[in-house]
Amino acid sequence: MKTETKCLHAGYEPKNGEPREVPIYQSTTFKYDSSLQMGRLFDLEDSGYFYSRLQNPTNDIVASKIAALEGGIAAMLTSSGQAANFFAVFNICEAGDHLIASSAIYGGTYNLFGVTMKKMGIDCTFVDPEISAEDLQKEFKPNTKCVFGETITNPTVRIFDIEKFAKVAHANGVPLIIDNTFATPIMCQPIQWGADIVTHSTTKYMDGHASCVGGAIVDSGNFNWLEHADKYPGLTTPDESYHGIVYAEKFGKLAYITKATSQLMRDLGSIQAPQNAYYLNLGLESLAVRMKAHCANALAVAKYLEANEDVAWVKYADLESDPHHELAKKYCPNGTCGVLSFGLKADRDQTEKFMDSLKLASIVTHVADAKTCLLHPASHTHRQMSEEQLKEAGVAPDLIRFSVGLEDAQDIIDDLQQALDAMKA
Numbered sequence: 085m086k087t088e089t090k091c092l093h094a095g096y097e098p099k100n101g102e103p104r105e106v107p108i109y110q111s112t113t114f115k116y117d118s119s120l121q122m123g124r125l126f127d128l129e130d131s132g133y134f135y136s137r138l139q140n141p142t143n144d145i146v147a148s149k150i151a152a153l154e155g156g157i158a159a160m161l162t163s164s165g166q167a168a169n170f171f172a173v174f175n176i177c178e179a180g181d182h183l184i185a186s187s188a189i190y191g192g193t194y195n196l197f198g199v200t201m202k203k204m205g206i207d208c209t210f211v212d213p214e215i216s217a218e219d220l221q222k223e224f225k226p227n228t229k230c231v232f233g234e235t236i237t238n239p240t241v242r243i244f245d246i247e248k249f250a251k252v253a254h255a256n257g258v259p260l261i262i263d264n265t266f267a268t269p270i271m272c273q274p275i276q277w278g279a280d281i282v283t284h285s286t287t288k289y290m291d292g293h294a295s296c297v298g299g300a301i302v303d304s305g306n307f308n309w310l311e312h313a314d315k316y317p318g319l320t321t322p323d324e325s326y327h328g329i330v331y332a333e334k335f336g337k338l339a340y341i342t343k344a345t346s347q348l349m350r351d352l353g354s355i356q357a358p359q360n361a362y363y364l365n366l367g368l369e370s371l372a373v374r375m376k377a378h379c380a381n382a383l384a385v386a387k388y389l390e391a392n393e394d395v396a397w398v399k400y401a402d403l404e405s406d407p408h409h410e411l412a413k414k415y416c417p418n419g420t421c422g423v424l425s426f427g428l429k430a431d432r433d434q435t436e437k438f439m440d441s442l443k444l445a446s447i448v449t450h451v452a453d454a455k456t457c458l459l460h461p462a463s464h465t466h467r468q469m470s471e472e473q474l475k476e477a478g479v480a481p482d483l484i485r486f487s488v489g490l491e492d493a494q495d496i497i498d499d500l501q502q503a504l505d506a507m508k509a
């Protein structure tokens with residue numbers, strides 16, 4: 085199946101007389117005929133559902149659609165993108181371990197790695213995504229367990245050189261985790277470029293309509309945990325909480341997702357509600373159609389902004405003038421996403437006046453959605469960061485993150501124009 089077809093059909097094949105739409109299994113629990121059958125589930129001897137804190141059939145259908153879209157072999161849904169990134173890393177890192185992350189990542193992930201996981205004894209080194217392979221190599225330590233980056237960075241919309249990072253990560257025997265939220269598997273499939281694990285905030289384009297917070301983790305199945313057994317004892321030595329099973333031996337390529345489900349979900353409980361998974365699936369059905377429309381609209385808006393004398397700068401990698409255009413052509417040959425960023429030739433007060441004057445585009449925390457919206461990261465999502473950290477993350481104080489929706493492109497441009505006029509009035 086091609087991507088467009090997978091969006092509609094992957095993950096669920098109803099049999100004769102079964103519902104055409106993905107059923108919502110609104111049940112916390114599942115019935116078994118014998119005590120033995122139930123016991124075998126708890127020993128991970130049989131696979132099956134027993135309690136929705138760990139797994140639910142609706143979620144699994146939707147997760148397997150996302151796995152198919154990303155070209156992975158297994159996936160799981162989580163309650164949020166934050167939970168997805170936390171689980172993705174925590175599944176292979178424990179106290180005393182270290183990871184390397186791009187500094188140009190979503191503010192929430194930056195805090196998760198730099199503050200909260202630090203308290204758990206997991207240390208993170210942030211590196212400039214433009215770092216050379218040689219300098220990146222110097223950041224590895226004996227306890228480094230993974231490398232993390234975002235395909236298209238939120239909010240700076242730079243393109244991450246996945247292949248460069250994958251090569252160095254693999255040379256050091258660790259997996260590369262890529263947050264593919266902005267590109268979605270429609271515009272970029274990181275696994276093709278060497279990513280081992282892919283994460284998503286499904287809250288964004290995948291849901292696409294600002295209705296449900298959610299996340300997903302996809303495993304490529306390509307990383308050989310047993311080959312690096314000393315680094316990943318959680319996957320390669322007995323799990324005492326499951327009678328001593330060794331995930332990498334018992335589950336092979338499914339080890340990573342099985343461990344995250346049966347251990348992290350069991351203990352930390354961040355499952356996505358099946359009802360939300362159902363809404364997510366509706367979003368996924370039109371994902372390919374929407375992404376192409378988002379990209380076309382964003383390019384039109386970017387061109388308008390680039391030509392506007394009140395605009396100081398525009399970043400959108402689909403613009404030929406953008407320094408990341410070559411990277412974009414490589415990783416996202418059919419377009420990047422609908423999000424762009426720009427700064428105005430204006431001071432802070434004027435910028436605020438511009439934002440407040442927009443009528444169609446709304447000021448919201450959200451991004452990557454059907455309706456055009458915008459945000460000023462320095463005073464909103466990234467306000468916990470110091471000037472220094474903002475600079476490291478590449479977030480200019482005047483940066484406006486503009487998420488181009490599916491409205492008529494000319495309507496969006498007209499709205500921008502009247503707000504620029506109002507700003508100067």
Ligand SMILES: *Cc1c(COP(=O)(O)O)cnc(C)c1O
Pocket residue numbers: 164165166167169190192193234238263265266284285286287288297298299
């Ligand atoms: C929003 C976002 C997250 C966090 O996801 P939530 O669903 O809000 O928890 C993580 N990564 C990126 C790139 C995001 O845009």
